[in-house]
Amino acid sequence: xxRSVLVTGGGSGIxxxxxxxxxxxxxxxxxxGRHPESLAQTDGGRGMACRMADVTDEAQxxxxxxxxxxxxxxxxxxxxxxxxxxxxxxxxxxxxxVNLTGTFLTFREALREMEPGGRLIAMASIASLKGxxxxxxxxxxxxxxxxxxxSIALEVAKKGITCNAVCPGxxxxxxxxxxVASVKGRFGMxxxxxxxxxxxxNPMQRLIAPGEVVAAAVFLAxxxxxxxxxHALSVxxxxx
Ligand code: NAD
Numbered sequence: 001x002x003r004s005v006l007v008t009g010g011g012s013g014i015x016x017x018x019x020x021x022x023x024x025x026x027x028x029x030x031x032x033g034r035h036p037e038s039l040a041q042t043d044g045g046r047g048m049a050c051r052m053a054d055v056t057d058e059a060q061x062x063x064x065x066x067x068x069x070x071x072x073x074x075x076x077x078x079x080x081x082x083x084x085x086x087x088x089x090x091x092x093x094x095x096x097x098v099n100l101t102g103t104f105l106t107f108r109e110a111l112r113e114m115e116p117g118g119r120l121i122a123m124a125s126i127a128s129l130k131g132x133x134x135x136x137x138x139x140x141x142x143x144x145x146x147x148x149x150x151s152i153a154l155e156v157a158k159k160g161i162t163c164n165a166v167c168p169g170x171x172x173x174x175x176x177x178x179x180v181a182s183v184k185g186r187f188g189m190x191x192x193x194x195x196x197x198x199x200x201x202n203p204m205q206r207l208i209a210p211g212e213v214v215a216a217a218v219f220l221a222x223x224x225x226x227x228x229x230x231h232a233l234s235v236x237x238x239x240x
Contacts, residue, residue: 008075011038013173153230
């Protein structure tokens, strides 16, 4: 049965892979983001609805829900690296805004008219489950996302809706490429050395493929996951 699926931050990386997977499976997919060209590239002729929205903007998020969705994936997110003392208030606020407030606004609006069987999925992170010395704002925001997910899960349980989080380690996307470039620059390493450093904590010692994250979200969105609620599904090769 075809479902209506919303993916925020659908113009690149994991969001793009998610949107294409659901569309290729026959679902009716809406992607949102801030750059129309990137959204069109994600669509690539699949017939997705492309809508502009900054997930930190309450009115823009509300406007996405003129009709309800069956599956809503709060995927937009990101953040820079740096030790606590170097984090400016503006960087802190921006990181919380996109990762945590964006997920709050997306799920709050999604729930207004979501039918039983509906699925809320947050693209969280292993940084929802453990801290990191150079990602204090990002880890704080992603820990917050998990608190939000677990709370919503309890609220919606009796309605037959579920709310879960996917918690990937480093995935092979532009965001991971940024991390490799930053390690390279900071420590004067080669590309290979910087990559090895980035994946050092992953027992499988490699970046995670976007498809491996998509598979977790597809499962959580499926009827097979009807009793999985408030869960943080780690996709990290055993890091968590
Ligand atoms: P990405 O940078 O490729 O994608 C993030 C997307 O979110 C981009 O399309 C960006 O334009 C969009 N976005 C950012 N701010 C936005 C805003 N205010 N409004 C609307 N859209 C906005 O990175 P990605 O790796 O695909 O990340 C997707 C999600 O997965 C993020 O939440 C990220 O924190 C999470 N994640 C990524 C990794 C990783 O290693 N790549 C690991 C764990 C979790």
